Amino acid sequence: EVQLVESGGGVLRPGESLRLSCVASGFTFDGYGMSWVRQAPGKGLEWVSSINWNGGMTGYADSVRGRFTISRDNARKSLYLQTDSLRVEDTALYYCARVSIEMNRRGIDFWGQGTLVTVSS
Amino acid sequence: DIQMTQSPSSLSASVGDRVTITCRASQSISKYLNWYQQKPGKAPKLLIYSSSNLESGVPSRFSGSGSGTDFALTISSLQPEDFATYYCHSSYSTVEGPFGQGTKVEV
Numbered sequence: 362e363v364q365l366v367e368s369g370g371g372v373l374r375p376g377e378s379l380r381l382s383c384v385a386s387g388f389t390f391d392g393y394g395m396s397w398v399r400q401a402p403g404k405g406l407e408w409v410s411s412i413n414w415n416g417g418m419t420g421y422a423d424s425v426r427g428r429f430t431i432s433r434d435n436a437r438k439s440l441y442l443q444t445d446s447l448r449v450e451d452t453a454l455y456y457c458a459r460v461s462i463e464m465n466r467r468g469i470d471f472w473g474q475g476t477l478v479t480v481s482s
Numbered sequence: 483d484i485q486m487t488q489s490p491s492s493l494s495a496s497v498g499d500r501v502t503i504t505c506r507a508s509q510s511i512s513k514y515l516n517w518y519q520q521k522p523g524k525a526p527k528l529l530i531y532s533s534s535n536l537e538s539g540v541p542s543r544f545s546g547s548g549s550g551t552d553f554a555l556t557i558s559s560l561q562p563e564d565f566a567t568y569y570c571h572s573s574y575s576t577v578e579g580p581f582g583q584g585t586k587v588e589v
Contacts, residue, residue: 405583418576456525468571
């Protein structure tokens with residue numbers, strides 16, 4: 362059974378840092394890209410960042426570029442998101458998501474349940 | 483960067499109605515467009531991948547179409563369990579993936 366379990370969320374002040382983690386199981390982790398997607402309370406889905414299978418390529422939304430860093434450890438089957446210089450507007454549920462790279466089935470095909478990050482002064 | 487524009491943002495419908503949601507990309511994304519369904523308090527669920535392919539286990543009343551910049555999700559006969567929010571998502575790049583703004587389907 363495919364599972365993605367996020368952790369690391371919490372309540373922080375503006376300007377603080379946090380590292381989110383996601384542990385994968387039930388599939389060949391290094392056969393997939395991975396993404397972080399967030400959802401602010403009552404709002405829509407916002408793509409945050411993605412990483413390819415070996416960490417050699419990454420992408421970031423404009424809203425987080427320069428403040429957030431995505432990484433992965435294939436030996437530990439883990440995905441990370443280092444979030445620095447947090448802002449109130451970064452408050453959201455952060456989902457870890459699996460990215461299929463098959464040519465005919467590309468994109469996010471499985472989601473974790475999310476970890477909540479609250480930034481408040 | 484690719485931008486996705488989804489419409490409408492919400493719609494009212496009844497059980498049995500045919501419902502269509504559209505999504506437009508700011509540049510051609512070929513067939514690389516996925517659709518997701520999200521219910522309150524739950525993670526999104528993949529419905530359609532590569533514009534028109536039904537994910538395993540998804541009812542056949544869901545269908546997708548389009549290529550290039552214009553795409554659509556159609557529910558042929560709305561069922562009670564289909565009241566939810568739907569999102570389109572560009573999978574053109576595996577390291578960039580903007581979402582549409584979402585469409586809430588309600589009674």
